[in-house]
Amino acid sequence: MRLKIGKLTFWLTIVAGAGTSLAGSLVWAQTAPDPVAEYRAMFGDDNPAVLWTLRGQDLWKEVRGSKHVSLAKSCDLGMGTGIIKGAYAHLPRYFADTKKVQDMESRLLTCMVDGQGMDKAAILKNRFGEGDRKSDLEALAAYVVDASNGVAISLPLEHPEEKRAYALGKAIFFYRAGTHDFSCASCHGQVGKRIRLQQLPDLAGPGKDARDTYATWPAYRVSQGEVRTMEWRIGDCFRQQRLPQLKYGSEAAIDLTMFLAKNAEGGKMAAPGLKR
Amino acid sequence: MTDPMRIRASLTGDTVEVKVLMSHPMETGLRKDASGKLVPARYIKNVKASCKGKDVLTADWGPAVSKNPFLAFRFKGGAAGEKVTVTWTDTAGESRTDEAEIR
Numbered sequence: 507m508r509l510k511i512g513k514l515t516f517w518l519t520i521v522a523g524a525g526t527s528l529a530g531s532l533v534w535a536q537t538a539p540d541p542v543a544e545y546r547a548m549f550g551d552d553n554p555a556v557l558w559t560l561r562g563q564d565l566w567k568e569v570r571g572s573k574h575v576s577l578a579k580s581c582d583l584g585m586g587t588g589i590i591k592g593a594y595a596h597l598p599r600y601f602a603d604t605k606k607v608q609d610m611e612s613r614l615l616t617c618m619v620d621g622q623g624m625d626k627a628a629i630l631k632n633r634f635g636e637g638d639r640k641s642d643l644e645a646l647a648a649y650v651v652d653a654s655n656g657v658a659i660s661l662p663l664e665h666p667e668e669k670r671a672y673a674l675g676k677a678i679f680f681y682r683a684g685t686h687d688f689s690c691a692s693c694h695g696q697v698g699k700r701i702r703l704q705q706l707p708d709l710a711g712p713g714k715d716a717r718d719t720y721a722t723w724p725a726y727r728v729s730q731g732e733v734r735t736m737e738w739r740i741g742d743c744f745r746q747q748r749l750p751q752l753k754y755g756s757e758a759a760i761d762l763t764m765f766l767a768k769n770a771e772g773g774k775m776a777a778p779g780l781k782r
Numbered sequence: 783m784t785d786p787m788r789i790r791a792s793l794t795g796d797t798v799e800v801k802v803l804m805s806h807p808m809e810t811g812l813r814k815d816a817s818g819k820l821v822p823a824r825y826i827k828n829v830k831a832s833c834k835g836k837d838v839l840t841a842d843w844g845p846a847v848s849k850n851p852f853l854a855f856r857f858k859g860g861a862a863g864e865k866v867t868v869t870w871t872d873t874a875g876e877s878r879t880d881e882a883e884i885r
Contacts, residue, residue, distance in 0.1 A: 554850040556788050557805045637807045731807075731849035 542782050555648050555726040555778035558733040562649025565642055571622030581617035594654040595775050598764045600665040607671040609763045611737045612755035614646050633754050635732055647724050647735045654775040661768050675765030688747040717773025720766050725779035733778055736763050789882035791866045798860035798884055802853045802868050810845035828871045833860050860884050
């Protein structure tokens with residue numbers, strides 16, 4: 507049903523924009539008050555994401571996998587083994603052991619598969635939880651990102667691979683493709699626009715929109731009742747753009763995250779956030 | 783298996799404000815899964831909160847309450863250090879009780 511709703515709403519958007527050139531007319535000036543902001547204010551400090559954070563904390567400390575080790579004793583997210591404070595604010599980054607630039611999700615996967623000896627296919631099958639079928643990755647993501655609360659996003663891009671990831675991410679962001687000739691920038695390249703009541707942050711370069719958006723992901727999605735991460739968010743943008751399914755933890759996903767993260771530099775992490 | 787609730791109880795003046803976050807799917811019985819089959823209803827039908835053995839809140843809930851419900855309420859007569867106990871029971875007969883100290 508969720509998928510159906512997704513298709514229906516998108517279809518309606520297209521109808522509203524029909525008759526004029528597509529990519530340019532799908533966005534309207536921001537005039538409506540933000541009902542999501544009011545909803546967020548009612549919750550105050552209480553975010554259902556806490557339920558994920560608590561489960562993630564247990565998973566982080568639990569001895570698991572064929573190697574019988576906990577993530578707390580074996581996983582390096584870039585700040586040293588077991589250190590999560592501030593880790594998310596400096597990701598994605600280059601990791602010498604895997605010789606790759608990795609974001610939080612792909613790094614957690616490396617830790618679980620290579621470090622703990624867990625089954626990669628099983629973890630990936632459950633990468634997006636739904637109801638009783640809970641995702642370990644989403645719980646761990648909530649826990650890890652919560653430990654970066656208040657930390658300023660900083661990505662110096664010192665390693666050439668990091669620079670390359672940023673450049674590729676930028677290229678993907680502006681690359682128009684698919685049946686609707688969409689790029690990320692078609693929706694996220696102007697300030698103060700919206701689709702229906704949904705605000706469209708301008709993510710094409712550094713700025714307040716880029717900071718506020720990146721700093722509040724991962725987030726609890728009220729409409730789904732789940733905590734979702736940046737990998738999910740970008741993957742869903744690809745679906746909305748009618749692009750091929752974005753592979754979880756792929757170079758494209760990580761590079762795009764790198765581009766968004768670098769544009770958000772200086773912003774203070776405030777995740778897990780609370781989203782529509 | 784049920785996940786723990788997150789309960790916070792804070793005393794301001796003579797009033798205790800309790801905030802409860804429950805982990806529950808709250809299936810309405812109207813939703814269909816990916817294969818088109820109805821997902822059976824399963825939701826919290828009763829919530830009870832007590833302090834010093836006395837009920838401070840009872841609620842009958844239905845399928846219209848959101849997934850992972852958030853409940854906030856106030857009552858008088860509690861003091862710092864005392865415990866607030868919250869119990870929910872769902873339509874599957876499952877139940878969960880957690881408590882928190884008033885601060």
